[in-house]
Amino acid sequence: MDRSDYAANLPCPHCHLPIHPLAKKCPHCQSPLSPLSRFESATKKTITALGICTALLSLFYGAKEAYFYIEKRQQQREMFLAHVHAAEKFIELDNLAYAERSLKEALTISPDNHNLRARAFQLGSISILREADYYGAQLPATYMEPIPALITEGFGLLATDLSNARQALVLGNLARLLQFDRSWKQPEAIGDLFEDALSLQPRNAEIAYWYGEYLINQESNLERGEQLIRLAVDIAPGNALYIAGLGRYYVESTQWRGGFFSFHKTIKICSPHQVSMPPF
Numbered sequence: 001m002d003r004s005d006y007a008a009n010l011p012c013p014h015c016h017l018p019i020h021p022l023a024k025k026c027p028h029c030q031s032p033l034s035p036l037s038r039f040e041s042a043t044k045k046t047i048t049a050l051g052i053c054t055a056l057l058s059l060f061y062g063a064k065e066a067y068f069y070i071e072k073r074q075q076q077r078e079m080f081l082a083h084v085h086a087a088e089k090f091i092e093l094d095n096l097a098y099a100e101r102s103l104k105e106a107l108t109i110s111p112d113n114h115n116l117r118a119r120a121f122q123l124g125s126i127s128i129l130r131e132a133d134y135y136g137a138q139l140p141a142t143y144m145e146p147i148p149a150l151i152t153e154g155f156g157l158l159a160t161d162l163s164n165a166r167q168a169l170v171l172g173n174l175a176r177l178l179q180f181d182r183s184w185k186q187p188e189a190i191g192d193l194f195e196d197a198l199s200l201q202p203r204n205a206e207i208a209y210w211y212g213e214y215l216i217n218q219e220s221n222l223e224r225g226e227q228l229i230r231l232a233v234d235i236a237p238g239n240a241l242y243i244a245g246l247g248r249y250y251v252e253s254t255q256w257r258g259g260f261f262s263f264h265k266t267i268k269i270c271s272p273h274q275v276s277m278p279p280f
Helices: 035-092 096-109 114-138 147-157 164-178 188-200 205-218 222-235 240-252 256-270
Strands: none
Touching: 035 096, 035 114, 096 114, 114 147, 114 164, 147 164, 164 188, 164 205, 188 205, 205 222, 205 240, 222 240, 240 256
């Protein structure tokens, strides 16, 4: 095999111009080339080629890992949306326990989603407050257990970047939960939370109603309480609960005529095809 069979593109170790790999002398700078120099040049070229191959392999495996990462994220996103969708369906069916469970599953995928945390807090609060409104001061201890954790979660949410509407609901639910927390020793904070909620959402019927109920039950400001319940009825005239609450206040304050009309309207809303208005 003669020298023409070899590639002639090795760099000279002195001037770095291309020379034949078996040359004994550089034709450019006339520097003598030892077998060791030629070996070093060949070794460098081999190492360079190996480096390129390694880089290509790294790029290939990196792209493969990126693909699996993207695929995993897509699967997580689909599961997240599925849990959120299931929660909304359970809410439509008024099954808050299952809705809350679905949202918790979604939060395991996206734990830093503050809006979702606020939604889960709201559902957990409503589940307990329904029972609390039924039992009142005699709320069984089993229903009390989740309240401290919910209150802690709610106050934590107040430090996050929530919309005014969501933050107002968190404040309102906190105010209602604190009324049933037997270890809470600052009753004045309840009114402050309601006031903060109304300042963010002054036309929120739910907040206005429950704040009015609180003021009337505490007998701290009956006039303001009546105004707030009236406001709730004006905002949501088809809500039977708000109208019944206004009727109960009228009866307790011996405003019989107002109580009669309020309760009759409540019955009419609940069964619109069965009740006709009698003369008064």
